[in-house]
Amino acid sequence: xxxxxxxxxxxxxxxxxxxxxxxxxxxxxxxxxxxxxxxxxxxxxxxxxxxxxxxxxxxxxxxxxxxxxxxxxxxxxxxxxxxxxxxxxxxxxxxxxxxxxxxxxxxxxxxxxxxxxxxxxxxxxxxxxxxxxxxxxxxxxxxxxxxxxxxxxxxxxxxxxxxxxxxxxxxxxxxxxxxxxxxxxxxxxxxxxxxxxxxxxxxxxxxxxxxxxxxxxxxxxxxxxxxxxxxxxxxxxxxxxxxxxxxxxxxxxxxxxxxxxxxxxxxxxxxxxxxxx
Amino acid sequence: xxxxxxxxxxxxxxxxxxxxxxxxxxxxxxxxxxxxxxxxxxxxxxxxxxxxxxxxxxxxxxxxxxxxxxxxxxxxxxxxxxxxxxxxxxxxxxxxxxxxxxxxxxxxxxxxxxxxxxxxxxxxxxxxxxxxxxxxxxxxxxxxxxxxxxxxxxxxxxxxxxxxxxxxxxxxxxxxxxxxxxxxxxxxxxxxxxxxxxxxxxxxxxxxxxxxxxxxxxxxxxxxxxxxxxxxxxxxxxxxxxxxxxxxxxxxxxxxxxxxxxxxxxxxxxxxxxxxxxxxxxxxxxxxxxxxxxxxxxxxxxxxxxxxxxxxxxxxxxxxxxxxxxxx
Ligand code: SF4
Ligand code: SF4
Ligand code: SF4
Ligand code: SF4
Numbered sequence: 392x393x394x395x396x397x398x399x400x401x402x403x404x405x406x407x408x409x410x411x412x413x414x415x416x417x418x419x420x421x422x423x424x425x426x427x428x429x430x431x432x433x434x435x436x437x438x439x440x441x442x443x444x445x446x447x448x449x450x451x452x453x454x455x456x457x458x459x460x461x462x463x464x465x466x467x468x469x470x471x472x473x474x475x476x477x478x479x480x481x482x483x484x485x486x487x488x489x490x491x492x493x494x495x496x497x498x499x500x501x502x503x504x505x506x507x508x509x510x511x512x513x514x515x516x517x518x519x520x521x522x523x524x525x526x527x528x529x530x531x532x533x534x535x536x537x538x539x540x541x542x543x544x545x546x547x548x549x550x551x552x553x554x555x556x557x558x559x560x561x562x563x564x565x566x567x568x569x570x571x572x573x574x575x576x577x578x579x580x581x582x583x584x585x586x587x588x589x590x591x592x593x594x595x596x597x598x599x600x601x602x603x604x605x606x607x608x609x610x611x612x613x614x615x616x617x618x619x620x621x622x623x624x625x626x627x628x629x630x631x632x633x634x635x636x637x638x639x640x641x642x643x644x645x646x647x648x649x650x651x652x653x654x655x656x657x658x659x660x661x662x663x664x665x666x667x668x
Numbered sequence: 669x670x671x672x673x674x675x676x677x678x679x680x681x682x683x684x685x686x687x688x689x690x691x692x693x694x695x696x697x698x699x700x701x702x703x704x705x706x707x708x709x710x711x712x713x714x715x716x717x718x719x720x721x722x723x724x725x726x727x728x729x730x731x732x733x734x735x736x737x738x739x740x741x742x743x744x745x746x747x748x749x750x751x752x753x754x755x756x757x758x759x760x761x762x763x764x765x766x767x768x769x770x771x772x773x774x775x776x777x778x779x780x781x782x783x784x785x786x787x788x789x790x791x792x793x794x795x796x797x798x799x800x801x802x803x804x805x806x807x808x809x810x811x812x813x814x815x816x817x818x819x820x821x822x823x824x825x826x827x828x829x830x831x832x833x834x835x836x837x838x839x840x841x842x843x844x845x846x847x848x849x850x851x852x853x854x855x856x857x858x859x860x861x862x863x864x865x866x867x868x869x870x871x872x873x874x875x876x877x878x879x880x881x882x883x884x885x886x887x888x889x890x891x892x893x894x895x896x897x898x899x900x901x902x903x904x905x906x907x908x909x910x911x912x913x914x915x916x917x918x919x920x921x922x923x924x925x926x927x928x929x930x931x932x933x934x935x936x937x938x939x940x941x942x943x944x945x946x947x948x949x950x951x952x953x954x955x956x957x958x959x960x961x962x963x964x965x966x967x968x969x970x971x972x973x974x975x976x977x978x979x980x981x982x983x984x985x986x987x988x989x990x991x992x993x994x995x996x
Contacts, residue, residue, distance in 0.1 A: 421981050422862070423800070428981040429889040449889075449980060457888075457943075557698050559718075559727070562928070563893035563979050579930045581909070588909045588922050590727040619979035621717070621895045623697050 396443040415466035418447040452476035470498035471511035472613035475647025476569035495520040505614030557622040558595040564616035570606035607633030608656040611647030640664040670851040714799040719901035728922040759971040761814040763901035792817030801972030803862040811858040829853035864985035865992035871960035887948025889980040894925030896974035
């Protein structure tokens with residue numbers, strides 16, 4: 392057990408004992424050392440189930456939507472990405488800040504490729520911090536996009552075609568995504584001529600592109616879509632491409648920060664770039 | 669009879685004129701059963717990431733096409749290639765037995781399935797090196813044995829023992845002819861690393877637990893994707909839909925998943941399984957209790973794919989152990 396884990400358990404015990412929160416969403420161990428599972432702790436006798444290690448990778452904020460409208464506060468353990476997911480959901484009017492208690496966890500030990508390009512290792516909002524802030528690192532968020540852009544149009548097409556030929560349309564990439572918070576998803580509408588249910592490359596590509604466009608200007612770059620994809624499709628690369636374009640056309644832009652900036656494609660100013668039209 | 673490993677390619681060549689051969693292989697980073705290209709054979713796959721069920725029950729399958737002019741013309745899709753699935757594992761072979769029950773028994777034969785089934789033979793390979801998530805021996809299987817396969821291969825360092833288990837299997841084995849030599853292979857008993865407390869009375873115990881508080885907690889981390897059901901070799905649910913282009917089109921069926929919210933959504937919007945609690949309950953109940961009631965065996969064969977692939981790391985073996993601990 393590490394210091395942070397001990398402190399985290401104590402913190403959660405206190406928050407439950409003094410009724411600050413009804414329950415806390417964190418991570419617990421599984422049978423496998425390299426897998427943890429989101430855990431929901433409502434009894435202070437259960438706080439020892441909580442763990443904090445390099446395998447705490449599942450995004451937690453979206454679980455708060457399961458009890459979106461109930462009374463009392465929900466506690467959420469937030470790394471940088473979880474805190475940005477919370478901002479996303481607040482900004483999208485899905486959660487109220489006053490219904491949440493955020494336990495911040497600076498995060499610097501994950502061994503996922505996605506985390507190499509993380510620009511917010513410290514929570515961007517929290518109510519209390521467990522552990523000391525870590526150093527933010529300079530990271531080139533768009534390095535992979537650059538590689539994709541270097542491909543010829545045909546190469547790029549076959550790159551995505553071969554990736555989406557593998558897609559099994561499990562919709563894990565959608566369900567885990569904090570920006571995918573529509574009550575009813577277009578992909579679940581059973582209508583002929585709409586998103587077809589057939590699993591073939593064409594329909595899979597339509598799904599992939601539509602998903603990208605629906606979240607592209609609100610993506611917080613948590614990488615969860617890519618982590619959960621059982622077919623290892625580099626899904627975040629698509630939203631990152633959109634974000635890179637947005638950055639080039641509309642200036643520096645990162646989502647899920649408490650800066651009050653509206654999603655770029657949801658607002659209009661006279662000075663907006665329009666030379667692509 | 670024995671077949672030397674170095675002669676395996678030659679043996680498969682001998683049957684490749686008469687059959688399409690499907691082998692475990694890897695394409696774009698995903699392992700699955702695919703048409704053999706005559707190249708080198710890699711036997712190191714444990715359980716393929718995608719199960720072989722799509723050989724008999726494709727992701728998406730045309731049922732019929734239609735054209736409307738003054739008359740309506742309907743054409744049924746009929747396909748019947750002779751195929752051999754080589755290297756299927758005992759758990760996946762048991763899963764085929766489960767699907768046989770669903771699609772062929774109880775007074776209804778699903779012709780799309782049965783056409784393929786009749787023309788498909790299985791050469792199974794006993795497991796010597798189970799994956800970390802394998803638990804088939806807790807589910808009543810034997811890792812080294814696949815009784816429903818036409819041929820069972822028992823692997824040793826340099827050879828396979830070839831055990832023909834059906835008439836069709838014997839005919840295939842005869843094609844291998846001179847490549848076979850007399851002899852047996854000695855193997856030690858294989859045991860799965862993952863153990864779970866499955867028992868004969870658990871299905872019945874579970875059927876009395878529909879309203880048990882266990883369901884409030886067990887599925888909370890679930891994100892409602894279809895990963896567990898689509899990587900599962902036994903999940904057989906499908907939906908039927910249309911692909912229309914003007915006055916002609918195709919009716920197809922495709923996999924569906926009880927973990928989706930729209931799976932049980934009814935006309936008018938009512939949903940009898942409104943949250944993940946009910947959906948996770950349905951999946952576990954179906955795997956471990958309902959199927960036993962109807963067909964006399966579990967619908968989980970212990971392949972461990974859902975344990976490995978669930979994005980939230982739900983684990984059916986932990987669930988089984990929890991149920992075993994419950995006192996009613
Ligand atoms: S990285 Fe993926 S999961 Fe995360 S917000 Fe962006 S699109 Fe959604
Ligand atoms: S998670 Fe991957 S396989 Fe599933 S729908 Fe998304 S892209 Fe397709
Ligand atoms: S794979 Fe896991 S998260 Fe997805 S539906 Fe199944 S149990 Fe739920
Ligand atoms: S429920 Fe899971 S372990 Fe059981 S057969 Fe299906 S995928 Fe395999």
